[in-house]
Amino acid sequence: MSIALLSVFDLVGVFVFALAGASAGVAKRLDIFGVVVVGAASAIGGGLLRDVLIGQTPPFVLRDWRYLVVSTAASVMVFYFHPQVSRLRRVVLLSDAAGLGLFVVTGTAKALDAGVPAVGATVIGVLTGIGGGVIRDLLTGEIPVVLRREIYALAALLGAGTVVIADGLGIAGPASAAVGAAGVFGIRVLALVRRWSAPTPRDVPTT
Amino acid sequence: MSIALLSVFDLVGVFVFALAGASAGVAKRLDIFGVVVVGAASAIGGGLLRDVLIGQTPPFVLRDWRYLVVSTAASVMVFYFHPQVSRLRRVVLLSDAAGLGLFVVTGTAKALDAGVPAVGATVIGVLTGIGGGVIRDLLTGEIPVVLRREIYALAALLGAGTVVIADGLGIAGPASAAVGAAGVFGIRVLALVRRWSAPTPRDVPTT
Amino acid sequence: MSIALLSVFDLVGVFVFALAGASAGVAKRLDIFGVVVVGAASAIGGGLLRDVLIGQTPPFVLRDWRYLVVSTAASVMVFYFHPQVSRLRRVVLLSDAAGLGLFVVTGTAKALDAGVPAVGATVIGVLTGIGGGVIRDLLTGEIPVVLRREIYALAALLGAGTVVIADGLGIAGPASAAVGAAGVFGIRVLALVRRWSAPTPRDVPTT
Incomplete structure (x- = not known):
């Protein structure tokens, strides 16, 4: 991927993450500035x-x-048009999966570039x-919600791991980045479609 | 404003922010160390x-x-004298408005000095x-609470914007800082007195 | 203490803090990745x-x-064996007290080394x-929970203070570090055994 394309993808990720965040703010009845x-x-917290x-x-x-x-802009849009946005729930979920993939991959790559070793770079990519x-x-x-369900953390971990392994093999580049991001996206979409979820602890009394 | 005066104002801001924080701790019945x-x-989180x-x-x-x-010192005072402090609620609200103004203005100015561009410096000032x-x-x-009401974020945004614009026009200095801080203070006081609030989303079912 | 021994203690601290964190995750019924x-x-947040x-x-x-x-590894262990871990509650509490002592002492020492003055280094050690x-x-x-009970913050503060004072007196070293860490451990254990708690505010209506 070229830098220009990456930059566009990055902004798309920011846009959809802002949509999701602003929707949560609207659901809590925050005022426009809170939203x-x-x-x-x-949108920018991970970065x-x-x-x-x-x-x-x-x-x-x-x-x-x-x-x-x-x-x-995304947040203001949600504030004024939130009933329409919630009808687009499927689009937001798909875009969120795409954004997650891109953020994980670019975060891991940036950490490796900054000299962080493999395990630490994986953590920074996931974060x-x-x-x-x-x-x-x-x-x-x-x-x-990432702590509670739907293989979110696992997808992020696998994406970051792909970048770290490609880097270790000396084959890091646009191709491995694309594979990592696509992998995250694919796992998230499959998890949503098939309602996959990770094991939860046994024998915990419901409180 | 001279550096010495700024420093005094800064400490006053810290003092009143600590009063507000410690009062919240007392209301949750924390012990003295928690308060x-x-x-x-x-008091120091924003800085x-x-x-x-x-x-x-x-x-x-x-x-x-x-x-x-x-x-x-402010927190210990609240712990031991909180009924009197709560009678001073009006003083605390006014001081909080003054502290907000000062922190926003100095935060924005510091970010510009550190080479952060205008939009980013505004965000750092608000934060x-x-x-x-x-x-x-x-x-x-x-x-x-800043997410929920009373034009708090808007006042902060306008104060930061004043500093950034003054900087862009090449007229940044004590005068523009004072105008920015006074503007934040004025908006907060008006919002409190007139019970202004920002628009909240329509059509959200109360949960 | 030698560097190698410190490093072992540090990893033990990480291990027991992970146990406590993962147990909290299990109690909230998070899935394995959330745990x-x-x-x-x-375990690593303080560092x-x-x-x-x-x-x-x-x-x-x-x-x-x-x-x-x-x-x-500690988190996965808790996820699969949590009923046994909760039977080890006393061991976890003791280890947590030891971990707290070590983290406070090493945190304060690192901050002093980085040129942070005494009061700031104390805060960084506590954090x-x-x-x-x-x-x-x-x-x-x-x-x-640190805000709510059991002299947790006080123990941390005294441990950090010991390191700072030893540094001021020019006698900082393995001995003063050990005294500081042992002091934190001792206070925590006594607080647990004797059910000490710090004063809470008077006259706050229960809500």
């Missing part, structure tokens, strides 16, 4: 976390104004992908 | 976030002992102002 | 926070793969010790 803050935090952890400050998402404009959603859920008073 | 931790986190995002570590609030002494309150609400199990 | 994420975040605050990025816990392997538990409680939707 924008939750939407933007969901912020990544850049702080690899020591590249100020974070990239704060140095390129397009990230904030796109996430604000880049799931960080925004975790921030969204904390801000709206929910236990993060 | 101090929530008070201090509310910590700002310095981590612009890469100025260790953060300033950890390098100058007065910030921690002032926020601890400096609202960060402590968000941390307070997360620690005490509440959805952050 | 691992909460366990790992509890992440410490390194970000002192500007040593990428954080140490992401540069040494053993931290993540140990915390993942290193309590940070993982706070992250665990936020992720599982609880008010952080």
Whole structure:
């Protein structure tokens, strides 16, 4: 993938993550500024976390104004048109899966570039992908959905692992990045379609 | 404003933010150490976030002992005298508005100095102002109040915008900082007095 | 203490903090990936926070793969054997007290080494010790237990203070570190055995 294409994909990821975050804000009846803050935090939170952890400050998402404009626009759109957005639920879920794939892959690659070893780079890649959603859920008073179901963390982990392994084999590049991102996307879509879920603990009394 | 005056104002901001944080801790019946931790986190959280995002570590609030002494003292005061503090609710709200103004303005100016572009500097300024309150609400199990009402985020945004625009016009300095801080203060006070609030989403079923 | 011994103690601390975090995840009926994420975040969260605050990025816990392997293994163990783990509750509490002591002492020492002044280094030491538990409680939707009871924050504060004072007197070294860590451990164990608790605010209506 060319840099320009990656950049477009990155902005699409920010857009759909902002949609999901702003929808959560609307569901909690936040006012318009609260909806924008939750939407933007969901969209850029993962990238912020990544850049702080690899020591590249100020974070990239704060140095390129397009990230904030796109996430604000998506949030305002949700605020005014949320019944229509919720009818698009399937589109949002698919885009979220695509965004997750891209964020995980670019986060892992950036961490490797910054000299983080394999295991640490995997963690940073996963955090880049799931960080925004975790921030969204904390801000709206929910236990993060990524912790609760639907093979979200596993998909992210496999995507990050693909990039790390390709890097270890000396074959990192656009092709392995695309395979990693597509893998994340595919697992998420399959999990949604087939209602897969990971094992939950046995013998815990329901409280 | 001279540096010395700014520094005094900064400490006043820390003091009143600690009062608000510690009061929230008392309302949740935390013990004295919990009250101090929530008070201090509310007071210095915004500054910590700002310095981590612009890469100025260790953060300033950890390098100058007065910030921690002032926020601890304010928290202990609230713990022992909270019925009197709650009678001073109006004073705390006014001081909080003043603290917000100052933190937003100094946060934005510091980010611009660190080379963050306009849009990113605005975000960092807003985060400096609202960060402590968000941390307070997360620690005490509440959805952050800044997301829910009273034009808090809007006031912060306008204050940060004033500094950024003044900087763009080449007229940044004590005067524009004072205008920005006073603007934040004025909007917050008007919003409190007139019970202004921002639009909330239509058609969301109450849950 | 030699470096090798410190490193072993550090990994033991990571292990027991992961046990406590994963147990909280199981109690919330998270799936296996959620349990691992909460366990790992509890175990390495304090160290992440410490390194970000002192500007040593990428954080140490992401540069040494053993931290993540140990915390993942502890979490998986809890997921599959949690009834047995909960029977070991006393062991986990004792180990947690030991881990707290070690994390506080090493966190404070690292902050002093990085040039953070005494008061700030104390705060960073306390955050290193309590940070993982706070992250665990936020992720599982609880008010952080460190804020609520059992002299947890006080023990951490005294341990950090011991290191800072020893440093000020020019007698910092393995001996003072051991005294600080043992002091934290002792206070925690006494607080658990004797059911000590810190004063809570008077006159707050139960809500």
